[in-house]
Amino acid sequence: MTDLYTPFLEATRNVFHLMLDLSNISDQPAEWLGNEEELDVSIGFIGDLKGEVIYRLPHQTSLGIVTIMSGMEFDAVDEFVTSAISEIANIISGNVLTMLAEKDLTCDILPPVLKSLDSGEDYEFQTNILITSEVGEVCLDIRLEPAE
Amino acid sequence: MLWKEKYELGVPLIDEQHKELFKRVESFMQVLRMASSWEDKVEKVNETLDFMNTYVVEHFRDEEAFQQEIGYPGEEEHKKVHADMVNYVIAVTEEYKNSGYDEQLIQKFAGKLMAWLINHVASEDQRIAAYAISKGVDKHD
Secondary structure, three states: OOOOHHHHHHHHHHHHHHHHOOOOOEEEEOOOOOOOOEEEEEEEEEEOEEEEEEEEEEHHHHHHHHHHHHOOOOOOOOHHHHHHHHHHHHHHHHHHHHHHHOOOOOEEEOOOEEOOOOOOOOOOEEEEEEEEEOOEEEEEEEEEEEOO | OOOOHHHOOOOHHHHHHHHHHHHHHHHHHHHHOOOOOHHHHHHHHHHHHHHHHHHHHHHHHHHHHHHHHHOOOOHHHHHHHHHHHHHHHHHHHHHHHHOOOOHHHHHHHHHHHHHHHHHHHHHHHHHHHHHHHHOOOOOOO
16 A cells, blocks of 8 residues: 555644744654543545544643744643644645645545544554654554545 | 744735734734633624634735736635635634624634644745746736
8 A cells, every 4th residue: 555654744744844843853653652631633534545644642742832833822722722733633634635646646634523532443554653843742643545 | 923034925915914914813812812801802802803804805815816917827726725714714703603702612713723824824825936936927016
């Protein structure tokens, strides 16, 4: 199956660089151990690929990102913060669509939804990208497979 | 500060409108995040929302006119992005008014608006400037 790790990593790098001025970013495929206080935003994929990508952010990371964008201090992951992070997940996934189109994969994304329960379904391409930057860690939990 | 110099396209009319838009969104966020009661904030929030409904449309129209003027190949796609945002602002405004000025709804709107605006100006609009430069178009016309 087409490499999906690289497009998601590159899209995240680009968005973090352009929107947050974060350029010192490292990545590794790693198991996400979870965090008691985390925001999980799922973006559904349809088209040539189906499934979802869950953006998992510890609250400190979400607060750091929104502080960089707004120049204001935030101390709780409320409606404002959740909505801003959901839009970033949407933007990253939108950038991935462009990269997939270059590989002749036509996909679309669904509006962000907060993830509460884990479906536990198996997908052909299932991996976690752990991205570390100055604001903390973000895990991209990718669960995709070719549409039948 | 929400506005950054790196967002400038070098097109005076569009840059001025972007600065005004960022200034209004920043002031909107400052009011929203104030540690005071919703009753104290709601009037200012409503004023800004009314402004967004008219100014955003005006700005998008001017930006689209510039794209047409320089023959920007991504014009139609960019127009759709603008139209989607205008429809979103209109829909939220209606829902907000119908809800009797629900604060959570407007906090959610502001979070998305901030992230959308930064990405749109820092990324998507920069492609217009890059195209204008590549074609040797005088952006000050």
